[in-house]
């Protein structure tokens with residue numbers, strides 16, 4: 032069977048789990064052969080030797096298991112990151128959080144020390160370390176596996192010297208008093224929300240934020256206010272704006288703004 036035949040044959044098995052089945056089969060083939068897309072298209076009529084292995088991966092993907100976990104990588108902000116099951120897969124809308132953060136950081140006096148709560152795979156901290164000079168980041172997570180993965184990504188992108196990884200439940204092990212910004216994409220989904228099938232494979236402790244969903248967000252807002260940390264940027268759920276807005280008021284936080292995602296849903300805020 033040629034590569035072309037394989038793409039045709041196996042894409043029909045992925046129709047129910049993705050709207051780009053052929054593309055996904057190509058990605059699996061590139062993964063199995065360790066080749067890029069230019070090579071793939073120049074060799075589309077070549078014989079493909081790993082049909083059995085491909086079949087196995089296609090079956091796994093057909094259960095809705097995320098492609099990123101199969102191939103062990105995902106792209107974020109134009110860069111490649113290692114991903115592993117047990118840690119959240121990067122989402123494109125989180126790039127907006129990084130954009131907003133860069134916008135504020137560009138006007139701040141350097142060196143600057145910031146805190147990321149819930150570093151996960153490390154996408155946010157690594158991007159900021161790559162794009163901002165004179166920055167020190169304390170990156171915490173409650174999940175030791177996430178910290179390990181984030182360190183691998185920091186190493187891959189050569190920014191280990193700019194990020195200190197630390198096991199901490201929210202602010203618990205953060206005692207510094209010279210942090211000028213907190214950034215976080217915390218779990219913000221309500222515990223009883225029925226997740227789409229593909230998201231079921233991702234860690235619950237990276238997704239669910241409590242009974243209402245915004246509990247961890249509020250904890251972060253409260254800690255930022257109590258500790259007088261000047262800036263806070265968070266991603267949030269599309270329906271959490273009103274409740275967070277009134278929460279800000281109880282802390283006399285008056286300067287804040289919300290931003291929307293690519294689909295025009297409310298998706299985050301800056302304080």
Ligand code: GLN
Nearest residue numbers: 119150151216217218237
């Ligand atoms: N900071 C990581 C991300 O944005 C992890 C977030 C999380 O696990 N809730 O992907």
